[in-house]
Amino acid sequence: MRTNQPQTIYLSEYKVPEYLVDHVDLCFELFEDGARVRSTLTVRRNPESTDTGAPLHLHGDSLTLESVALDGRVLNAGEFEDAEDALVVPSVPAQFELQVVTWIEPQNNTRLEGLYKSSGMFCTQCEAEGFRCITFYPDRPDVMARFRTRIEADKSAYPVLLSNGNPVEQGDLEQGRHFVTWEDPFPKPAYLFALVAGDLVEKKDAFTTCSGRQIDLRMYVEPRNASKCDFAMDALKRSMRWDEEVYGREYDLDIFMIVAVDDFNMGAMENKGLNIFNSSCVLASQETATDAAFQRIEAIVAHEYFHNWSGNRVTCRDWFQLSLKEGFTVFRDSQFSADMGSPTVNRIDNASLLRTAQFAEDAGPMAHPVRPASYMEISNFYTLTIYEKGAEVVRMIHNLLGEEMFRKGSDLYFERHDGQAVTTDDFVRAMEDASGRDLGQFRLWYEQAGTPVLTVTDEFDEAAGVYRLTVRQSLPDTPGQTNKKPQHIPFAVGLLGSDGQPLPLQLSGEQRDGPRERVLELTEAEHCFEFQGLPERPVPSLLRDFSAPVRVHYPWTREQLLFLMSHDPDGFNRWDAGQRLAVDVIQSLVGQSPSAEVEPRLVDAYRSLLQDGELDQALMAKMLQLPSEAYLIELSERADVAAIHQARERVLRHLAENLRNELLDCYQRNLGSGDYELTPEAIASRSLRNTALGWLLHIGDTEALALAEAQFESADNMTDRLGALRALVNSDFAEVRAGALETFYKRFSEDPQVVELWFSVQASSDRAGQLPQIRSLMEHPAFDWKNPNKVRSVVGVFAGQNLAAYHNPDGTGYEFLAEQVCRLDDSNPQIAARLVAPLTRWRKFAAGYSSQMKTALERIRDKAGLSNDVYEVVHKSLAD
Ligand code: 7MK
Ligand code: ZN
Numbered sequence: 093m094r095t096n097q098p099q100t101i102y103l104s105e106y107k108v109p110e111y112l113v114d115h116v117d118l119c120f121e122l123f124e125d126g127a128r129v130r131s132t133l134t135v136r137r138n139p140e141s142t143d144t145g146a147p148l149h150l151h152g153d154s155l156t157l158e159s160v161a162l163d164g165r166v167l168n169a170g171e172f173e174d175a176e177d178a179l180v181v182p183s184v185p186a187q188f189e190l191q192v193v194t195w196i197e198p199q200n201n202t203r204l205e206g207l208y209k210s211s212g213m214f215c216t217q218c219e220a221e222g223f224r225c226i227t228f229y230p231d232r233p234d235v236m237a238r239f240r241t242r243i244e245a246d247k248s249a250y251p252v253l254l255s256n257g258n259p260v261e262q263g264d265l266e267q268g269r270h271f272v273t274w275e276d277p278f279p280k281p282a283y284l285f286a287l288v289a290g291d292l293v294e295k296k297d298a299f300t301t302c303s304g305r306q307i308d309l310r311m312y313v314e315p316r317n318a319s320k321c322d323f324a325m326d327a328l329k330r331s332m333r334w335d336e337e338v339y340g341r342e343y344d345l346d347i348f349m350i351v352a353v354d355d356f357n358m359g360a361m362e363n364k365g366l367n368i369f370n371s372s373c374v375l376a377s378q379e380t381a382t383d384a385a386f387q388r389i390e391a392i393v394a395h396e397y398f399h400n401w402s403g404n405r406v407t408c409r410d411w412f413q414l415s416l417k418e419g420f421t422v423f424r425d426s427q428f429s430a431d432m433g434s435p436t437v438n439r440i441d442n443a444s445l446l447r448t449a450q451f452a453e454d455a456g457p458m459a460h461p462v463r464p465a466s467y468m469e470i471s472n473f474y475t476l477t478i479y480e481k482g483a484e485v486v487r488m489i490h491n492l493l494g495e496e497m498f499r500k501g502s503d504l505y506f507e508r509h510d511g512q513a514v515t516t517d518d519f520v521r522a523m524e525d526a527s528g529r530d531l532g533q534f535r536l537w538y539e540q541a542g543t544p545v546l547t548v549t550d551e552f553d554e555a556a557g558v559y560r561l562t563v564r565q566s567l568p569d570t571p572g573q574t575n576k577k578p579q580h581i582p583f584a585v586g587l588l589g590s591d592g593q594p595l596p597l598q599l600s601g602e603q604r605d606g607p608r609e610r611v612l613e614l615t616e617a618e619h620c621f622e623f624q625g626l627p628e629r630p631v632p633s634l635l636r637d638f639s640a641p642v643r644v645h646y647p648w649t650r651e652q653l654l655f656l657m658s659h660d661p662d663g664f665n666r667w668d669a670g671q672r673l674a675v676d677v678i679q680s681l682v683g684q685s686p687s688a689e690v691e692p693r694l695v696d697a698y699r700s701l702l703q704d705g706e707l708d709q710a711l712m713a714k715m716l717q718l719p720s721e722a723y724l725i726e727l728s729e730r731a732d733v734a735a736i737h738q739a740r741e742r743v744l745r746h747l748a749e750n751l752r753n754e755l756l757d758c759y760q761r762n763l764g765s766g767d768y769e770l771t772p773e774a775i776a777s778r779s780l781r782n783t784a785l786g787w788l789l790h791i792g793d794t795e796a797l798a799l800a801e802a803q804f805e806s807a808d809n810m811t812d813r814l815g816a817l818r819a820l821v822n823s824d825f826a827e828v829r830a831g832a833l834e835t836f837y838k839r840f841s842e843d844p845q846v847v848e849l850w851f852s853v854q855a856s857s858d859r860a861g862q863l864p865q866i867r868s869l870m871e872h873p874a875f876d877w878k879n880p881n882k883v884r885s886v887v888g889v890f891a892g893q894n895l896a897a898y899h900n901p902d903g904t905g906y907e908f909l910a911e912q913v914c915r916l917d918d919s920n921p922q923i924a925a926r927l928v929a930p931l932t933r934w935r936k937f938a939a940g941y942s943s944q945m946k947t948a949l950e951r952i953r954d955k956a957g958l959s960n961d962v963y964e965v966v967h968k969s970l971a972d
Contacts (some may be wrong), residue, residue: 097963098468098469098960098963098964099468100466100467100468101466101467101468101470102465102466103410103412103463103464103465103466104465106409106410106412107141107143108138108140108141108234109138109141109230109232109234109235110137110138110141110143110146110148110149111135111136111137111138111141111146111148111184111230111235112135112136112137112138112235112237113133113134113135113229113230113235113237114134114135114136114237114238115133115134115237115238115239115240116131116132116133116134116229116237116238116239116240117131117132117133117240117242118130118131118132118227118239118240118241118242119131119241119242119244120207120241120242120243120244120245120287121244121245122198122214122243122244122245122246122250122289124199125197125199126195126196126197126198126199127195127196127197127198127207127214128158128193128194128195129193129194129195129196129226129227130191130192130193131191131192131193131194131227131228131229132189132190132191133189133190133191133192133229133237134189134237135148135184135187135188135189135190136186136187136188137186137187147180147181147182147183147184148180148181148182148184148190149178149179149180149230150178150179150180150181150192150228150229150230150231151177151178151221151224151228151229151230151231151232152175152177152178152179152194152224152227152228152229153177153206153221153224153225154196154201154206154225155194155195155196155224155225155226155227155228156194156195156196157174157179157192157193157194157228158193158194158195159191159192159193160172160179160181160190160191160192160193161190161191161192162181162184162188162189162190162191163185163188163189164189164191167181171183177224178228179192179228192227192228194226194227194228196225196226198214201225202878202919202920203225203919203920203921203922204217204355204356204357204880204920204922205217205218205221205222205225205357205922206218206222206223206224206225206226207225207226207287208355210353210354210355210356211314211353211354211355212249212290212291213250213288213289213290213291213292213314213353214245214250214287214288214289214290215286215287215288215289215290215351215353215368216285216286216287216288216363216368217356217357217358217361217368218282218283218284218285218286218361218363219283219284219361220283220411220414220470220471220474221283221470221471222283223282223283223285224282226285229282230282231282231283232281232410233281233283233407233408233409233410233411233513234281234409234410234513235281235282236279236280236281236407236511236513237279237280237282238275238276238277238278238279239255239256239257239275239276239280239285240260240273240274240275240276241255241256241257241273241274241275241276241285241287242261242271242272242273242274243255243271243272243273243274243287243289244265244269244270244271245269245270245271245289246268246269247264247268247269247270248268249291250289250290250291251270251291251292252288252289252290252291252292252294252312253270253271253272253288253289254272254274254286254287254288254289254312254349254351254366255272255274255276255285255286255287255288255366256274256276256280256284256285256286256363256364256365256366257274257275257276257277257278257345257364257365258274258275258276258277258345258346258347258365259272259273259274259347260273260274260275261273276345276364276365277345278344278345278364278404278405278511279511280364280404280407281407281513284362284363284364284404284407285363286361286363286364286366286368288312288351288353288366288368290312290314291314291315292312292313292314292315292351293312293313293314293315293318294310294311294312295310295311295312295313295318295321295325296308296309296310297309297310297325297329299328299329299332299343299348301332301336301342301343302336302342303342305342305343305346307332307343307345307346307347307348308346308347308348309325309328309329309347309348309349310347310348310349310350311324311325311349311350311351311352312349312350312351312352313351313352313371313375314352316842317352317371317375319377320375320376320377320380320381321375323376323377323381323386323389323390324350324369324374324375324376324389324393325350327389327390327393327394328348328350328393328397330390330394330428330432331393331394331397331398331428332397334394334428334431335397335398335401335424338427338428338431339401339424339499339502340499340503341398341400341401341506343400344400344405345364345365347365348365348367348397349365349366349367350367350368350369350374350393351366351367351368351369352369352370352371352374352375353368353369353370353371354370354371354844354879354881355878355879355880356368356369356370356371356880356881357880357920357922357923358370358474359373359392360373360374360392360393360395360396361396362395362396362397362399362400362403362404364400364404367396367397369392369393369396370881371844371845371881372385372844372845372848372881373388373389373392374389374392374393375845376389378768378808378809378810379808379809379810380810380840380843380845380846381810381845382810382811382814382849383770383775383778383779383811384811385810385845386770387429387433387775390429390432391425391426391428391429392425394424394425394428394429395421395422395424395425398421398424398425398428399417399421401506402417402420402421402424403417403418403421405506405510405511406505406506406509406510406511406512406514407512407513407514408513408514408515409513409514409515411467411470411473412463412464412465412467413463413514413515413516414470414473414474414478415462415463415478415479415482415485415516415538416514416515416516416518416519418474418478418479418482418483419462419478419479419481419482419483419485419486420482420483420486420519422479422480422482422483423482423483423484423486423487423490426438426442426483433772433775434708434710434711434772434776436663436664436667436708436710436711437710437711437713437714437772437776439637439638439663439664440664440667440711440714442480442483442484442638443638443664443668444720444723445476445480446476446480446481446484446638446641447643447723447726448720448722448723448726449476449480449722450476450477450480450481450543450641451543451643451726452722452726452933452936453475453476453477454477454481454541454542454543454570455542455543455568455570455726455933455936456932456933456936456969457571457932457933457935457968457969457971458472458475458932458965458968458969459477459541459542459570459571460473460475460477460541460570461477461538461539461540461541461573462477462478462481462482462485462516462537462538463516463538463539464478465572467964468960468963468964469925469960469961469963469964471922471925471961472925472961472964472965477541481641484640484641485537485538485641488534488537488581488582488639488640489501489520489523489531489534491582491611491639492529492531492534492582492613493523493527493529497526497527497529498523498527500526500527501522501523501524501525501526501527502522502523503526504522504525504526505518505519505522505523508522509522516538517535517538520534520535520538531580533577533578533579533580533615534579534580536576536577536579536580537579537580540567540573540576540577540579541570541571541573542567542568542569542570542573542576543567543568543641543642543643544565544566544567544579544581544640544642544643545565545566545567545568545642545643545645546563546564546565546581546583546614546635546642546643546644546645547563547564547565547566547645547646548561548562548563548564548632548634548644548645548646549561549562549646549647550562550632550646552626552629552630554629556624557624557625557626557627558600558622558623558624558626559587559622559623559624559626559629559630560620560621560622560623561585561620561621561623561632562618562619562620562621563583563612563614563618563619563620563621564617564618565578565579565581565614565617565618565642566617567579571968571971578614578615578616578617579614580613580614580615581613581614581615581640581642582611582612582613582614582639582640583611583612583613583614583634583635583639583640584609584610584611584612584635584636584637584639585597585609585610585612585632585633585634585635585636586608586609586610586632586633586636586660586661586662587623587626587630587631587632587633588630588631588632588633588655588656588659588660589627589628589630590628590631592655592658592659594608594609594661595608595626595627595630596608596625597609597610597623598623598624598625599621599622599623599624600622600623600624602624605625606623608661609636609662611639631652631655631656632646633656633660633662633665634646634665635665635668636662636664636665637662637664637665638664638668648669648672648676650673650676650677650691650693653669653670653672653673653676654669654673654693654697655669656669657669657670657673657697657701657715658697658700663708663711666711666715667711667714667715670697670701670715671719673694673697674694674718674719674743675719675723675724675727677690677691677694677743678718678719678724678736678739678740678743679724679727679728679739681739681742681743682728682732682735682736682738682739683732683735683739684739686738686742690742690743690746694743694747695746695747695750695751698716698747698751699751699754701715701716702716702751702754702755702757702758703754708776709773709776709777709780710772710773710775710776710779712776712780713776713779713780713783716780716783717783718740718743718744718747719740721733721736721737721740721895721896722892722893722895724736724740725895725936725937730936730937730938730939730942731936731937731938731941732937732938732941733895733896733899733937733938733941734896734899734901737858737895737896744787744790745790745791747787748787748788748790748791748793749791751787752788752791752793755784755787755788756784756788756795756796758780758781758784759781759784759785759788759796759799761780762777762778762780762781762784763781764777764778764781764812768808768809775811778809778811778812778815781812781815782811782812782815782816782818782819785799785800785803785815785816785819786815786818786819786822788819789819789820789822789823789825790819790822790823792823792824792825796819797820797823797825797828800816800819800820800823801816801820801828801832803815803816804816804817804820804832804835804836810846810849813836814849814853816832817832817833817836817853818853818857820832821833821853821854821857821859821860822857822858822859822860823859824859826859829859829860833850833853833854833860836850837850841874844879844881847874847882848881848882848885849885851869851872851874851875851882851885851886851889852885852886852889852893854869855869855885855886855887855889855890855893855894856889856890856893856894857894858894858896858897861890861894861897862897862900863897863900863904863905863908866886866887866890866897866908867908869886870886870887877915877916877919878919878920880920880923883912883916883923883927884923887909887912887927888926888927890905891905891909891927891930892929892930898930899937899941901940901941903944903947903948906931906944906945906947906948907948907951909927909928909930909931909948910931910948910949910951910952912927913927913928913952913962914951914952914955917952917955917958917959917961917962918957921959921960921961921962922961924959924961924962925959925961925962925964925965928949928952928962928965928966928969929965931945931948931949931952931969932949932965932968932969934946934949934969946970949966949969949970950970952966953966953967953970
């Protein structure tokens with residue numbers, strides 16, 4: 093058992109750095125058995141620090157120190173302290189040069205933090221605190237320096253040597269070695285440092301900026317991936333243009349590089365001028381990537397590119413401010429995605445992720461504000477709250493200020509803070525200063541954790557023609573936070589008449605006709621809005637376009653939901669009404685006998701949907717998806733997973749059985765012909781036909797079986813091939829399933845991204861992914877413990893998506909997960925900590941489940957030598 097507890101770090105204890113680094117000169121000598129790193133720092137005392145006599149404190153992790161020299165003189169052992177996690181030099185002048193030489197072993201680095209090897213190439217991941225695994229350094233984002241990096245390596249094994257900035261020198265060395273030197277003119281924190289060395293092919297392109305500068309664009313990938321770069325390269329160019337047009341942001345170096353690596357803890361990283369991507373988030377071809385993968389790649393390429401301004405030119409003062417760059421950048425990439433595709437579908441996807449997963453996080457033991465007040469291990473705070481809720485907060489500012497003022501605010505922010513490390517408060521202040529709006533109360537969105545609940549009631553005074561809408565807001569307690577204050581919530585609403593037409597929203601006291609939609613600004617615990625001049629009791633359309641990340645409770649009748657589902661002019665709310673109706677129907681069947689009646693109006697509603705010739709097909713495709721099990725669990729008090737699974741299954745089968753002909757029609761209507769296209773229409777069409785296929789195979793339809801087999805054989809793209817495979821795998825045609833899985837694997841066994849899909853189709857299926865099958869997937873030759881994507885696609889997908897199997901009432905799913913977490917904790921603690929998530933919300937589940945989940949957590953807690961990462965998640969989850 094561990095003896096030392098990890099430390100908690102508090103925002104309130106922030107102090108400016110005692111020393112600043114103006115320049116860093118790095119020299120890497122890369123060898124097969126390790127790497128030598130010579131670092132020369134130009135350091136001076138920070139004039140803003142009050143702690144004048146402070147020792148120089150440099151962070152370090154897993155480093156072997158070879159030597160330290162100060163202003164050219166080698167220090168002897170008594171002149172510095174080489175601790176496990178730091179190098180301390182007690183006495184230093186006000187200004188000096190420090191040279192530190194360390195030895196590291198990238199080939200043995202399984203944590204994938206710092207410098208490591210992935211399929212024969214060297215690469216780095218330094219955010220948040222990986223640079224300290226490379227050399228001793230003040231590894232905090234408010235220390236910004238100019239970097240010069242020389243890399244030396246064997247020329248034939250590592251012909252490509254990359255780092256941040258522009259290449260300034262290169263040449264050959266003795267013994268078949270060579271070097272390249274890079275210089276980055278922009279001061280940056282160490283977390284943005286990157287290095288890549290490998291035998292990679294180079295894809296070239298170029299971009300001309302708005303001011304006419306020519307930028308070289310480069311992608312570096314392993315030779316076998318050369319044909320999977322085009323889409324990302326195009327997405328990059330679209331992102332660069334978009335950031336110029338929408339935010340006035342021009343690229344600033346002469347070269348922009350993207351590298352793909354197979355072993356990567358996260359999706360991608362915005363290192364200055366040298367973005368590094370997880371292969372699965374950048375490589376794609378029509379034959380190997382699904383529509384969802386293309387969309388994800390476009391969004392991530394944009395996200396990393398946009399960081400060049402929101403993150404790199406203006407960075408975070410400390411890691412409590414992580415959402416400063418992440419929330420803003422997610423908002424920017426989602427605006428971009430909306431512009432490139434279907435805005436309504438984009439909004440639906442954002443909101444589903446938020447409502448399913450972020451709301452769950454906000455209601456669980458790891459709940460934290462968008463700007464947390466404390467943490468133990470920062471890598472545990474790359475969360476949906478920081479990213480997605482953070483983006484929603486920026487979106488609300490955007491909507492409160494309006495497009496034009498928001499742009500003025502972002503211009504002011506970038507101009508005022510260029511080259512600085514700042515706080516979320518600085519961001520909000522720039523928005524206030526540019527617009528003249530007071531965002532004082534709005535700041536609570538950054539400080540208070542938890543999801544606000546809006547409870548809405550209404551009454552109609554027929555005689556007076558007055559409709560009263562009462563809105564109460566409350567914010568649940570979260571760990572360490574109680575009795576919270578009301579927040580400033582933009583609440584977009586509309587009112588519909590019985591003919592389906594929007595009614596004017598004229599507030600009492602106002603003269604003329606009101607607008608057809610209003611954004612009500614909630615600031616108090618309770619508001620009552622009175623709308624006048626109404627001829628009849630309206631149907632309210634609430635929280636249009638998901639105008640705030642909140643839960644809304646209103647006693648909708650099924651009649652009203654059906655009405656909104658077909659009449660609401662707000663596409664998002666149309667979808668939402670359908671979801672609420674389906675949730676209501678499924679919930680009413682939870683725990684009921686299998687012969688209980690399924691709401692007949694639901695079948696009618698889905699039939700009308702399938703036959704609606706006017707409806708936007710992309711919206712139709714979304715509306716056809718039933719609420720996920722994860723969402724149904726999130727909505728319940730103490731979830732009985734098996735009962736929820738059965739109820740949902742019942743509704744799905746009932747719909748499929750009663751709409752068989754309509755589904756077959758839908759399939760035929762959407763049988764694409766012609767070339768594969770990535771337009772919203774074509775994507776919607778593939779989604780519709782694959783949904784229809786999935787439903788029909790779910791009820792064992794033999795005509796659909798033939799269609800699925802044909803589609804599986806002849807598909808010219810991965811969306812359709814995988815759609816057919818998924819339908820077959822989730823059917824009861826066990827033999828066809830096995831055959832299709834085998835054929836698919838044989839065809840794509842050389843492609844890791846497709847093998848990951850193959851794993852996840854099985855791991856997510858309650859037919860093909862029961863625990864024994866999961867265990868045998870982990871014995872498969874393509875499974876690799878050292879590769880995070882493989883672990884995620886089997887273990888992560890099983891526990892996160894195959895909920896009925898994972899929550900097997902016998903508790904074996906939890907035991908299994910605990911076992912995998914313990915196993916991974918030694919080699920890759922970041923991934924291990926992320927895998928714990930499906931155990932953390934044990935209090936959310938019905939008694940039989942929760943006690944066994946708790947036992948599994950305790951088992952992890954008791955593992956010897958637990959990492960700080962897993963320690964924090966497990967202890968917070970078990971705390972009362
Ligand atoms: C996205 C950090 C990086 C979680 C989601 C990303 C990470 C973790 C990409 C790694 C990113 N800065 O750009 O946000
Ligand atoms: Zn990011």
